[in-house]
Amino acid sequence: MKKVIIGNTDLEVAPINLGGNVFGWTLNEKESFKILDAFVAEGFNFIDTADMYSYWVDGKGGGQSETILGKWMKERGNRDKIIMATKVGGETGLHPVDTSKKHILEGVDKSLQRLQTDYIDLYYTHFDDEKTPVEETLEAYDEIIRAGKVRYIAASNLSPERLKASFEASEKNNLPRYQALQPHYNLVERTNYEMKYAPLAEKYNLTVFPYWALAAGFLTGKYRSEDDLNKSVRGGGAKKYLNEKGMAVIAALDEIAEKHRTSQATVSLAWLLAQPHIGAPIASATNEKQLQTLFDAPKLQLDTEDMQMLNNASK
Template structure:
């Protein structure tokens, strides 16, 4: 199993990052355990969640995903084999976006309790309130890293300016430095990341873990018409891609997938894995069959013609 090193850390992860937003939402605890067991049985070790998951489910205030993962690690006794990422700062329905020191110090303990562990491997600033000084946020991280609660920190959904300011201040003042970046990036959402964030990832040696890697399932090919959107709870999120560009990307994926006798999902992820600085796309699955297509992406090598065809369709 090929693994990649995260930034300037000693963390090594497989090239698929399982997204835990489905735990407590589209999967109950028993189903979540089955998927997690299959994920690690496939040789993978990187699990991503957040304190806010799954607050959007009616009657839930967040923390369900962390709780399920914590219960699973305890029942399997495998915490030492998992690289665990969670996040702070997002809106949970109980509080707004908040990256203040007081909020971070309080929330990290709540996450640790739900996860039933004494440390988090990678702790993300999930969203940036843009009013808390970056020094305050980084000083909170400094405190919890020194306390052994967190090993390394990373960033998601920060503006390019705030991301740059955070890294430069960390390097100047000896504060914890972001080691990874979690942006919105996939074959139908390229421009913002490639223009604004890819240069920063290269400059600061940030390992990139894209979220919505399959565009909410659109790049799996199962949503090709308005009627198809009712196939799952997440189908509505693909409506915006049902246009000339989106369908053109699916046509290109169809062609490349047929050439390699692969699933569209595998091809879409293999394209991401071929991009500079990409460590492991964040993806979810609700069945072991879906997991196999994710795993296959790490073995699929796209040639220059494949990449050019996908790049042209998605530009």
Template sequence: MEKIKIGSSDLEVAPINFGGNVFGWTLNEAESFSILDAFVDGGFNFIDTADTYAWWLNGTGGQSETIIGNWLKIRGNRDRVVIATKVGSETKEHGFDISKRHILKSVDESLRRLQIDHIDLYYTHYDDNKTPVEETLLAYDEVIKAGKVRYIAASNVSPERLTESFGLAEKKGLPRYVALQPHYNLVERADYETDYAPLAEKYDLTVFPYWALAAGFLTGKYRSEADLGKSVRGGGVKKYLNPKGMEILAALDQVAAKHQSTPASVSLAWLLAQPHIGAPVVSATSKRQLETIFAAPALKLDHEDLERLDQASNK
């Protein structure tokens, strides 16, 4: 499978990024191991998590990193995977925090849970909008020089603070972000395409969209309020049960039928056809769902398909 080079780094990843927020939440450790094994056996190598997953269960998080760490140790396959994790998210113990103190503490905690000696890609998960940008970059500079982190990336950071970070990195020789993880999918386009796509172009950022399937809405599983009880995430898609959402599902159904595929595969293939997109972040809780995900990189949408999906999702 053709790999994608992440920005200006030397990291190469397959075009699907497995979202580890399900580990320790909707999947226990044994189930997580089974999914991770199947993911890697399928030729994929990019695993995404965060220090706070799944904080909503215990207020602190760490479950996902712990499960991934146990899997890496037991399987002995650290050299086969690219590991991304994050810092800065809010929990019941603390608010958003990307201060130097918090980063230096958190990186060691993540390394301990993951049972590895370095993190390949370390994200600013959420900006606290108060720590000076230079302080955050100086903290990253320290952990990179210590060999604890290879490259840094950004997720929920404003365009203004991102732009400031690149200016400081160039001016003061500090680390620069090589990737961006925004909220982007067929039903959530405007913010990314207006505010962040120009930055991805300007700063050579590889983009890894999170909620790539809109919390499952783009799988076609939820088509009425009666369907919302099908999973623990059902409530999160209620906002998409509107005329625009239904038109997007109709377009997905049409394109999927044409290619003998599924709405989920088509949704991911649409993302992969967009500029700068490297590997959508997507989770699975069964091997059947994994097969749907695996089909996306091989699904090549033509101009007619893309136009149909664009027309439905741009309204």
């Protein structure tokens, strides 16, 4: 399987990023281990989590996902084979969005403890408080990189203006620079990324890992009416796509999936993989059937007709 090099780093990842938000939420520890074992057995190595996952289970600050991942890596003895990405700065039951130096220095140690490791491969600014100077955030990252706690940094949910300011501060002050971007991007959420962030990914050589790559499950094709929304705990997130554009995208996915004898989810991920700067779409799975749709995506080569159909439907 062809690996992707992240930005200007030595991190090589397979082209699907397994979303860790389900670990400790919709999957318990035993179920999570089963999914993780199957994922790496297929040759994939890139896992995405955050310090705040899955805080909504108990409202007390999160950490369940990191804890499960830490136990799994410890039991399997495979830390050196995994590229682990986690995040800091998100709101939890205990604190608001915070990208201050104090919070980052505290947060990284807590994540390392839960993950049972002494380093994080890719550390994201999860959300931006827009009050902390970007220099302060980057200085915190400089400190933890120098300490060997983090290898590289990345950004998610920063405004284009703050992202650009971060790069300017990195260059001016010789501070670490973001190597990757994690935006909201998929077939039914194109405009914001393509208009505001894609030019920055090009300018700063950012490798892009889109979250909600399957639009809260809508792009799997299982939500076609409001009656379908109770099919899963995440169904409510797909409601906003039950409109003319959303149905046009589903119709295109249906046709292309049938043509290639694959699933709508696989086609959706393959479309993302065909876009400039996309390294590995982030998608979660709660069973082996869902995992297979992720495994199939890098193998699917969409032709010009497929791409045109999807692009037209999703405009």
